[in-house]
Amino acid sequence: MDLDNQDRLRQGLRELADQPVPPGLADRALAGSASLRRRRHVLTALSAVGVIGVIGASVAVGLPRLAADPVDPAAGPSPTPLTCQTATNEPVPPSGDRDHLPAVVRILIELLPPRDDYYVVNALTACVRDGYWVYPGGATVAAVGGPEVDAVAVASAHISLGKDRTGGRIKVNVYRGFSGLGTTCAGSPLLTAGNEMLFCEDAVGDRPLLAGSTYRGDIGVVSIFPDGRGIMVENNAPSIDVDLMRTIATDPDLIALAG
Amino acid sequence: MDERAEREFREYVASRQAVLFRAALLLTGHREDAEDLLQAALSRLALHWEDVAGSADAYVRKILYHQQVGRWRRRGREYAVEALPEPAAAPDPADQTSLRVTLATVLRQLTPRQRAVLVLRFYEDLPEAQVAEILGCSVGTVRSMTSRTLARVRALAPELVATVAAS
Numbered sequence: 001m002d003l004d005n006q007d008r009l010r011q012g013l014r015e016l017a018d019q020p021v022p023p024g025l026a027d028r029a030l031a032g033s034a035s036l037r038r039r040r041h042v043l044t045a046l047s048a049v050g051v052i053g054v055i056g057a058s059v060a061v062g063l064p065r066l067a068a069d070p071v072d073p074a075a076g077p078s079p080t081p082l083t084c085q086t087a088t089n090e091p092v093p094p095s096g097d098r099d100h101l102p103a104v105v106r107i108l109i110e111l112l113p114p115r116d117d118y119y120v121v122n123a124l125t126a127c128v129r130d131g132y133w134v135y136p137g138g139a140t141v142a143a144v145g146g147p148e149v150d151a152v153a154v155a156s157a158h159i160s161l162g163k164d165r166t167g168g169r170i171k172v173n174v175y176r177g178f179s180g181l182g183t184t185c186a187g188s189p190l191l192t193a194g195n196e197m198l199f200c201e202d203a204v205g206d207r208p209l210l211a212g213s214t215y216r217g218d219i220g221v222v223s224i225f226p227d228g229r230g231i232m233v234e235n236n237a238p239s240i241d242v243d244l245m246r247t248i249a250t251d252p253d254l255i256a257l258a259g
Numbered sequence: 260m261d262e263r264a265e266r267e268f269r270e271y272v273a274s275r276q277a278v279l280f281r282a283a284l285l286l287t288g289h290r291e292d293a294e295d296l297l298q299a300a301l302s303r304l305a306l307h308w309e310d311v312a313g314s315a316d317a318y319v320r321k322i323l324y325h326q327q328v329g330r331w332r333r334r335g336r337e338y339a340v341e342a343l344p345e346p347a348a349a350p351d352p353a354d355q356t357s358l359r360v361t362l363a364t365v366l367r368q369l370t371p372r373q374r375a376v377l378v379l380r381f382y383e384d385l386p387e388a389q390v391a392e393i394l395g396c397s398v399g400t401v402r403s404m405t406s407r408t409l410a411r412v413r414a415l416a417p418e419l420v421a422t423v424a425a426s
Contacts, residue, residue, distance in 0.1 A: 006381065006409075009362075009381050009412070010381045010382065010384070012359065012362045013285060013362065013377070013378070013381055013382040014382065015359055016284075016285065016359050016362050016363060016366075017281035017282070017284050017285050017382065018281070019280075019281070019284060019290065021276050021277050021280045022280070022290075022294050025272055025276050025280075025297065025298065025301060026268065026269045026272040026273065026276075026301070028298050028301075028302075029268075029272065029298055029301030029302045029304070029305050030260070030265065030268070030302075030305050031302075032298060032299065032301070032302030032305070033260075033302045033303070033304075033305035033306040121291065122289070135364060135367075158289075158291075165291075169291075
Protein backbone atom coordinates (compact mmCIF):
# COMPACT_ATOMS: atom_id res chain seq x y z
CA MET A 1 0.00 0.00 0.00
CA ASP A 2 1.65 3.24 -1.09
CA LEU A 3 1.56 6.59 0.72
CA ASP A 4 -1.33 7.87 -1.35
CA ASN A 5 -3.47 4.89 -0.44
CA GLN A 6 -2.40 5.17 3.20
CA ASP A 7 -3.77 8.73 3.20
CA ARG A 8 -7.03 7.43 1.82
CA LEU A 9 -7.04 4.69 4.44
CA ARG A 10 -6.78 7.48 7.04
CA GLN A 11 -9.67 9.27 5.39
CA GLY A 12 -11.75 6.08 5.33
CA LEU A 13 -11.11 5.44 9.03
CA ARG A 14 -12.11 9.01 9.87
CA GLU A 15 -15.35 8.63 7.93
CA LEU A 16 -16.08 5.27 9.54
CA ALA A 17 -15.56 6.69 13.02
CA ASP A 18 -17.51 9.88 12.38
CA GLN A 19 -20.40 9.19 14.73
CA PRO A 20 -22.02 11.15 17.54
CA VAL A 21 -20.55 10.69 21.01
CA PRO A 22 -22.90 9.10 23.55
CA PRO A 23 -24.07 11.47 26.28
CA GLY A 24 -23.22 11.18 29.97
CA LEU A 25 -19.80 9.54 29.67
CA ALA A 26 -18.31 11.48 32.57
CA ASP A 27 -21.27 10.75 34.86
CA ARG A 28 -21.15 7.06 34.11
CA ALA A 29 -17.36 6.91 34.49
CA LEU A 30 -17.59 8.56 37.91
CA ALA A 31 -20.29 6.10 38.98
CA GLY A 32 -18.15 3.26 37.61
CA SER A 33 -15.09 4.40 39.53
CA ALA A 34 -17.10 4.43 42.76
CA SER A 35 -18.14 0.85 42.04
CA LEU A 36 -14.52 -0.14 41.31
CA ARG A 37 -13.44 1.42 44.57
CA ARG A 38 -16.04 -0.58 46.51
CA ARG A 39 -15.03 -3.81 44.74
CA ARG A 40 -11.38 -3.14 45.52
CA HIS A 41 -12.19 -2.81 49.23
CA VAL A 42 -14.00 -6.16 49.18
CA LEU A 43 -11.15 -7.87 47.31
CA THR A 44 -8.60 -6.45 49.72
CA ALA A 45 -10.58 -7.80 52.64
CA LEU A 46 -10.91 -11.24 51.03
CA SER A 47 -7.26 -11.51 50.07
CA ALA A 48 -6.31 -10.70 53.62
CA VAL A 49 -7.73 -14.06 54.68
CA GLY A 50 -6.28 -15.93 51.70
CA VAL A 51 -9.59 -16.69 50.02
CA ILE A 52 -8.99 -15.21 46.58
CA GLY A 53 -6.41 -17.74 45.44
CA VAL A 54 -8.64 -20.62 46.39
CA ILE A 55 -11.68 -19.17 44.63
CA GLY A 56 -9.66 -18.22 41.59
CA ALA A 57 -8.13 -21.67 41.26
CA SER A 58 -11.39 -23.51 41.75
CA VAL A 59 -13.75 -21.61 39.45
CA ALA A 60 -11.54 -19.99 36.84
CA VAL A 61 -13.18 -20.57 33.49
CA GLY A 62 -14.48 -18.45 30.69
CA LEU A 63 -15.75 -18.16 27.21
CA PRO A 64 -13.55 -19.89 24.70
CA ARG A 65 -10.26 -18.95 23.27
CA LEU A 66 -10.60 -20.22 19.75
CA ALA A 67 -7.90 -22.57 18.63
CA ALA A 68 -5.94 -22.28 15.43
CA ASP A 69 -6.02 -26.01 14.79
CA PRO A 70 -7.16 -26.85 11.28
CA VAL A 71 -10.52 -28.51 10.86
CA ASP A 72 -10.72 -31.74 8.96
CA PRO A 73 -12.99 -30.79 6.08
CA ALA A 74 -14.29 -34.33 5.95
CA ALA A 75 -15.35 -34.19 9.58
CA GLY A 76 -18.21 -31.69 9.26
CA PRO A 77 -21.32 -31.71 7.12
CA SER A 78 -21.28 -29.82 3.82
CA PRO A 79 -22.37 -26.22 4.20
CA THR A 80 -25.76 -25.39 2.84
CA PRO A 81 -26.03 -22.38 0.52
CA LEU A 82 -27.97 -19.63 2.25
CA THR A 83 -29.05 -16.18 1.37
CA CYS A 84 -26.51 -13.56 2.40
CA GLN A 85 -28.42 -11.21 4.68
CA THR A 86 -27.74 -8.32 6.98
CA ALA A 87 -29.83 -6.00 9.15
CA THR A 88 -29.03 -3.04 11.35
CA ASN A 89 -31.20 -1.06 13.72
CA GLU A 90 -34.64 -2.27 12.88
CA PRO A 91 -37.60 -3.49 14.88
CA VAL A 92 -38.66 -7.12 14.69
CA PRO A 93 -42.31 -7.43 13.68
CA PRO A 94 -44.11 -9.13 16.59
CA SER A 95 -45.67 -11.52 14.11
CA GLY A 96 -46.19 -11.96 10.40
CA ASP A 97 -43.63 -11.25 7.71
CA ARG A 98 -40.04 -11.41 8.90
CA ASP A 99 -38.59 -12.66 5.63
CA HIS A 100 -36.52 -9.51 5.24
CA LEU A 101 -34.56 -10.32 8.40
CA PRO A 102 -31.49 -12.59 8.43
CA ALA A 103 -32.30 -16.24 9.10
CA VAL A 104 -30.42 -16.16 12.39
CA VAL A 105 -32.78 -13.46 13.68
CA ARG A 106 -35.92 -15.25 12.51
CA ILE A 107 -34.88 -18.48 14.23
CA LEU A 108 -33.75 -16.75 17.41
CA ILE A 109 -36.91 -14.68 17.84
CA GLU A 110 -39.02 -17.83 17.71
CA LEU A 111 -37.01 -19.21 20.63
CA LEU A 112 -37.25 -16.08 22.79
CA PRO A 113 -40.17 -15.18 25.08
CA PRO A 114 -42.90 -13.37 23.12
CA ARG A 115 -42.75 -9.58 23.27
CA ASP A 116 -43.46 -6.87 20.76
CA ASP A 117 -40.37 -4.71 21.18
CA TYR A 118 -37.40 -6.76 20.02
CA TYR A 119 -34.95 -4.74 17.94
CA VAL A 120 -32.15 -5.95 15.71
CA VAL A 121 -29.07 -3.96 16.68
CA ASN A 122 -27.19 -5.77 13.94
CA ALA A 123 -27.23 -9.20 12.39
CA LEU A 124 -25.77 -11.04 9.47
CA THR A 125 -25.88 -14.42 7.85
CA ALA A 126 -23.02 -15.49 5.61
CA CYS A 127 -23.76 -17.44 2.47
CA VAL A 128 -22.00 -19.73 0.04
CA ARG A 129 -20.93 -18.21 -3.25
CA ASP A 130 -18.53 -19.66 -5.82
CA GLY A 131 -17.11 -22.16 -3.38
CA TYR A 132 -16.59 -19.71 -0.52
CA TRP A 133 -18.47 -18.61 2.55
CA VAL A 134 -18.85 -14.88 2.18
CA TYR A 135 -20.29 -12.13 4.35
CA PRO A 136 -22.88 -9.69 3.04
CA GLY A 137 -20.80 -7.20 1.09
CA GLY A 138 -18.65 -9.92 -0.43
CA ALA A 139 -15.81 -10.41 2.05
CA THR A 140 -14.58 -14.01 2.00
CA VAL A 141 -14.91 -15.94 5.26
CA ALA A 142 -13.60 -19.41 4.39
CA ALA A 143 -13.41 -21.88 1.56
CA VAL A 144 -16.25 -24.40 1.45
CA GLY A 145 -14.89 -27.78 2.52
CA GLY A 146 -11.93 -26.26 4.32
CA PRO A 147 -9.29 -26.33 5.39
CA GLU A 148 -10.56 -23.90 8.01
CA VAL A 149 -7.70 -22.61 10.10
CA ASP A 150 -9.73 -20.96 12.82
CA ALA A 151 -13.25 -20.54 14.06
CA VAL A 152 -15.32 -18.31 11.86
CA ALA A 153 -18.79 -16.96 12.59
CA VAL A 154 -21.15 -17.58 9.73
CA ALA A 155 -24.14 -16.02 11.45
CA SER A 156 -24.43 -13.37 14.09
CA ALA A 157 -27.33 -11.61 15.78
CA HIS A 158 -27.39 -8.87 18.37
CA ILE A 159 -30.92 -8.32 19.62
CA SER A 160 -32.09 -5.59 21.98
CA LEU A 161 -35.04 -6.18 24.30
CA GLY A 162 -36.88 -2.89 24.16
CA LYS A 163 -35.59 0.08 22.30
CA ASP A 164 -32.20 1.23 23.62
CA ARG A 165 -31.73 -2.12 25.42
CA THR A 166 -34.08 -1.20 28.27
CA GLY A 167 -34.78 -4.91 28.82
CA GLY A 168 -31.20 -6.03 28.13
CA ARG A 169 -29.69 -7.60 25.07
CA ILE A 170 -28.71 -10.99 23.71
CA LYS A 171 -25.96 -11.84 21.22
CA VAL A 172 -25.72 -15.10 19.32
CA ASN A 173 -22.84 -16.20 17.08
CA VAL A 174 -22.89 -19.42 15.06
CA TYR A 175 -19.44 -20.80 14.25
CA ARG A 176 -17.64 -23.28 12.07
CA GLY A 177 -14.19 -24.59 12.96
CA PHE A 178 -14.64 -24.75 16.73
CA SER A 179 -13.19 -28.25 16.96
CA GLY A 180 -9.74 -27.19 18.16
CA LEU A 181 -11.29 -26.54 21.56
CA GLY A 182 -12.18 -30.19 22.03
CA THR A 183 -15.47 -31.58 23.28
CA THR A 184 -14.59 -32.56 26.82
CA CYS A 185 -14.40 -30.20 29.77
CA ALA A 186 -11.27 -31.73 31.25
CA GLY A 187 -8.22 -29.99 29.86
CA SER A 188 -10.34 -27.74 27.65
CA PRO A 189 -9.00 -24.26 26.85
CA LEU A 190 -12.37 -23.13 28.18
CA LEU A 191 -10.93 -23.75 31.62
CA THR A 192 -7.95 -21.46 31.11
CA ALA A 193 -9.81 -18.16 30.84
CA GLY A 194 -10.64 -16.00 33.80
CA ASN A 195 -14.41 -16.02 34.07
CA GLU A 196 -16.61 -17.72 36.62
CA MET A 197 -17.86 -21.12 35.51
CA LEU A 198 -21.53 -21.99 35.89
CA PHE A 199 -21.46 -25.46 34.35
CA CYS A 200 -19.59 -27.57 31.82
CA GLU A 201 -20.90 -30.81 30.29
CA ASP A 202 -18.92 -33.05 27.94
CA ALA A 203 -20.17 -33.84 24.45
CA VAL A 204 -21.88 -37.22 24.27
CA GLY A 205 -22.87 -38.79 20.97
CA ASP A 206 -24.42 -36.04 18.86
CA ARG A 207 -24.86 -33.77 21.87
CA PRO A 208 -22.36 -30.93 22.06
CA LEU A 209 -20.09 -29.84 24.84
CA LEU A 210 -22.06 -27.22 26.71
CA ALA A 211 -20.44 -24.67 29.02
CA GLY A 212 -21.74 -21.61 30.83
CA SER A 213 -19.92 -18.80 32.56
CA THR A 214 -20.43 -15.28 33.80
CA TYR A 215 -18.42 -12.21 32.97
CA ARG A 216 -19.09 -8.63 34.08
CA GLY A 217 -22.76 -9.34 34.68
CA ASP A 218 -23.24 -11.11 31.36
CA ILE A 219 -23.93 -14.81 31.12
CA GLY A 220 -22.27 -16.75 28.33
CA VAL A 221 -23.24 -20.21 27.11
CA VAL A 222 -21.22 -21.96 24.43
CA SER A 223 -21.84 -25.22 22.63
CA ILE A 224 -19.23 -27.15 20.66
CA PHE A 225 -20.47 -29.96 18.45
CA PRO A 226 -18.24 -32.93 17.59
CA ASP A 227 -18.06 -31.77 13.95
CA GLY A 228 -16.59 -28.41 14.94
CA ARG A 229 -19.71 -26.29 14.63
CA GLY A 230 -20.70 -24.22 17.64
CA ILE A 231 -22.93 -21.52 19.05
CA MET A 232 -22.04 -18.80 21.51
CA VAL A 233 -24.83 -17.02 23.37
CA GLU A 234 -24.17 -13.94 25.48
CA ASN A 235 -26.96 -12.35 27.46
CA ASN A 236 -27.69 -9.77 30.13
CA ALA A 237 -31.47 -9.71 29.83
CA PRO A 238 -33.13 -10.79 33.10
CA SER A 239 -36.06 -12.31 31.22
CA ILE A 240 -33.79 -14.82 29.45
CA ASP A 241 -32.54 -17.48 31.85
CA VAL A 242 -29.70 -19.96 31.55
CA ASP A 243 -32.03 -22.82 30.59
CA LEU A 244 -33.29 -20.85 27.61
CA MET A 245 -29.72 -19.97 26.68
CA ARG A 246 -28.87 -23.68 26.70
CA THR A 247 -31.83 -24.29 24.39
CA ILE A 248 -30.61 -21.58 22.04
CA ALA A 249 -27.03 -22.89 22.09
CA THR A 250 -28.21 -26.33 21.00
CA ASP A 251 -31.01 -25.36 18.63
CA PRO A 252 -30.86 -27.53 15.48
CA ASP A 253 -32.06 -24.77 13.15
CA LEU A 254 -29.45 -22.33 14.42
CA ILE A 255 -26.59 -24.83 14.17
CA ALA A 256 -27.76 -25.74 10.66
CA LEU A 257 -26.79 -22.21 9.60
CA ALA A 258 -23.17 -23.39 9.91
CA GLY A 259 -23.77 -26.02 7.25
CA MET B 260 -12.50 12.52 44.45
CA ASP B 261 -12.96 16.07 45.71
CA GLU B 262 -14.95 18.80 43.97
CA ARG B 263 -11.99 20.32 42.17
CA ALA B 264 -10.71 16.97 40.89
CA GLU B 265 -14.20 16.01 39.71
CA ARG B 266 -14.51 19.30 37.82
CA GLU B 267 -11.14 18.72 36.16
CA PHE B 268 -12.09 15.15 35.26
CA ARG B 269 -15.36 16.30 33.69
CA GLU B 270 -13.52 18.96 31.70
CA TYR B 271 -11.04 16.37 30.47
CA VAL B 272 -13.79 13.99 29.36
CA ALA B 273 -15.67 16.81 27.63
CA SER B 274 -12.59 17.82 25.68
CA ARG B 275 -11.37 14.31 24.75
CA GLN B 276 -14.49 12.16 24.54
CA ALA B 277 -14.97 12.54 20.80
CA VAL B 278 -11.53 11.32 19.79
CA LEU B 279 -11.49 8.56 22.42
CA PHE B 280 -14.95 7.31 21.52
CA ARG B 281 -14.15 7.20 17.84
CA ALA B 282 -10.94 5.26 18.48
CA ALA B 283 -12.93 2.83 20.65
CA LEU B 284 -15.49 2.50 17.87
CA LEU B 285 -12.82 1.53 15.37
CA LEU B 286 -11.27 -0.90 17.85
CA THR B 287 -14.48 -2.73 18.69
CA GLY B 288 -16.43 -2.34 15.46
CA HIS B 289 -19.65 -1.64 17.30
CA ARG B 290 -21.15 1.36 19.00
CA GLU B 291 -22.42 -0.39 22.12
CA ASP B 292 -19.15 -2.21 22.70
CA ALA B 293 -17.22 1.02 22.10
CA GLU B 294 -19.36 2.71 24.72
CA ASP B 295 -18.71 -0.12 27.20
CA LEU B 296 -14.99 -0.12 26.49
CA LEU B 297 -14.59 3.64 26.84
CA GLN B 298 -16.72 3.79 29.95
CA ALA B 299 -14.60 1.10 31.60
CA ALA B 300 -11.41 2.96 30.67
CA LEU B 301 -12.74 6.30 31.92
CA SER B 302 -13.92 4.69 35.17
CA ARG B 303 -10.39 3.48 35.84
CA LEU B 304 -9.06 6.89 34.89
CA ALA B 305 -11.43 8.51 37.37
CA LEU B 306 -10.28 6.08 40.06
CA HIS B 307 -6.65 7.18 39.60
CA TRP B 308 -7.32 10.74 38.47
CA GLU B 309 -5.35 12.48 41.17
CA ASP B 310 -2.22 10.46 40.29
CA VAL B 311 -2.39 10.59 36.51
CA ALA B 312 -4.19 13.84 35.70
CA GLY B 313 -1.04 15.22 34.09
CA SER B 314 -0.79 12.34 31.63
CA ALA B 315 -4.42 11.36 31.36
CA ASP B 316 -4.33 10.82 27.61
CA ALA B 317 -1.48 8.32 27.75
CA TYR B 318 -3.07 6.53 30.70
CA VAL B 319 -6.52 6.19 29.19
CA ARG B 320 -5.14 5.12 25.82
CA LYS B 321 -3.13 2.33 27.43
CA ILE B 322 -6.20 1.09 29.25
CA LEU B 323 -8.33 1.35 26.13
CA TYR B 324 -6.00 -0.61 23.89
CA HIS B 325 -4.88 -3.17 26.45
CA GLN B 326 -8.40 -3.78 27.63
CA GLN B 327 -9.63 -4.41 24.11
CA VAL B 328 -6.80 -6.80 23.22
CA GLY B 329 -7.06 -8.51 26.63
CA ARG B 330 -10.82 -8.77 26.38
CA TRP B 331 -10.43 -10.53 23.08
CA ARG B 332 -7.91 -12.94 24.57
CA ARG B 333 -10.22 -13.71 27.46
CA ARG B 334 -13.42 -14.09 25.52
CA GLY B 335 -12.46 -15.54 22.18
CA ARG B 336 -12.43 -14.28 18.68
CA GLU B 337 -16.03 -13.16 18.46
CA TYR B 338 -14.94 -9.57 18.04
CA ALA B 339 -13.25 -10.44 14.81
CA VAL B 340 -16.67 -11.03 13.33
CA GLU B 341 -18.69 -8.33 15.02
CA ALA B 342 -21.24 -6.56 12.94
CA LEU B 343 -20.69 -3.42 10.96
CA PRO B 344 -20.53 -0.16 12.87
CA GLU B 345 -23.88 1.51 12.70
CA PRO B 346 -24.09 3.98 9.83
CA ALA B 347 -23.56 7.69 10.41
CA ALA B 348 -26.70 9.77 10.69
CA ALA B 349 -26.18 11.77 7.53
CA PRO B 350 -26.37 9.90 4.21
CA ASP B 351 -23.22 9.84 2.12
CA PRO B 352 -22.61 9.52 -1.56
CA ALA B 353 -22.63 5.91 -2.71
CA ASP B 354 -18.89 5.60 -3.19
CA GLN B 355 -18.13 6.84 0.30
CA THR B 356 -20.68 4.43 1.75
CA SER B 357 -19.11 1.62 -0.20
CA LEU B 358 -15.67 2.59 1.09
CA ARG B 359 -16.94 2.62 4.66
CA VAL B 360 -18.65 -0.75 4.36
CA THR B 361 -15.55 -2.29 2.81
CA LEU B 362 -13.34 -0.86 5.52
CA ALA B 363 -15.71 -2.03 8.26
CA THR B 364 -15.68 -5.51 6.76
CA VAL B 365 -11.89 -5.51 6.64
CA LEU B 366 -11.63 -4.31 10.26
CA ARG B 367 -13.90 -7.15 11.35
CA GLN B 368 -11.45 -9.65 9.95
CA LEU B 369 -8.37 -8.24 11.65
CA THR B 370 -7.27 -9.36 15.09
CA PRO B 371 -7.72 -6.76 17.84
CA ARG B 372 -3.95 -6.25 17.90
CA GLN B 373 -3.90 -5.59 14.15
CA ARG B 374 -6.86 -3.25 14.56
CA ALA B 375 -5.06 -1.48 17.38
CA VAL B 376 -2.00 -0.90 15.23
CA LEU B 377 -4.12 0.35 12.34
CA VAL B 378 -6.09 2.74 14.53
CA LEU B 379 -3.04 4.05 16.38
CA ARG B 380 -0.97 4.56 13.25
CA PHE B 381 -3.57 5.65 10.70
CA TYR B 382 -6.46 7.09 12.71
CA GLU B 383 -4.68 8.62 15.68
CA ASP B 384 -1.58 9.26 13.55
CA LEU B 385 0.77 8.46 16.40
CA PRO B 386 4.48 7.89 15.76
CA GLU B 387 5.83 4.34 16.02
CA ALA B 388 7.59 5.04 19.31
CA GLN B 389 4.38 6.14 20.98
CA VAL B 390 2.47 3.18 19.56
CA ALA B 391 5.17 0.90 20.96
CA GLU B 392 4.79 2.48 24.38
CA ILE B 393 1.01 2.10 24.37
CA LEU B 394 1.07 -1.51 23.21
CA GLY B 395 4.04 -2.40 25.42
CA CYS B 396 6.30 -3.68 22.63
CA SER B 397 9.36 -2.56 20.69
CA VAL B 398 9.38 -0.09 17.80
CA GLY B 399 10.58 -2.91 15.56
CA THR B 400 7.55 -4.97 16.52
CA VAL B 401 5.24 -2.05 15.75
CA ARG B 402 6.92 -1.66 12.37
CA SER B 403 6.54 -5.32 11.47
CA MET B 404 2.95 -5.45 12.80
CA THR B 405 2.09 -2.39 10.72
CA SER B 406 3.57 -3.95 7.64
CA ARG B 407 1.76 -7.25 8.20
CA THR B 408 -1.51 -5.48 8.93
CA LEU B 409 -1.35 -3.43 5.75
CA ALA B 410 -0.56 -6.58 3.79
CA ARG B 411 -3.58 -8.24 5.39
CA VAL B 412 -5.78 -5.25 4.50
CA ARG B 413 -4.54 -5.46 0.93
CA ALA B 414 -5.18 -9.21 0.82
CA LEU B 415 -8.64 -8.95 2.36
CA ALA B 416 -9.84 -6.11 0.21
CA PRO B 417 -7.85 -5.45 -2.92
CA GLU B 418 -10.94 -3.58 -4.06
CA LEU B 419 -10.38 -1.15 -1.20
CA VAL B 420 -7.16 0.00 -2.81
CA ALA B 421 -8.90 0.16 -6.17
CA THR B 422 -11.91 1.97 -4.72
CA VAL B 423 -9.94 4.59 -2.91
CA ALA B 424 -7.61 5.06 -5.83
CA ALA B 425 -10.58 5.84 -8.06
CA SER B 426 -12.19 8.27 -5.62
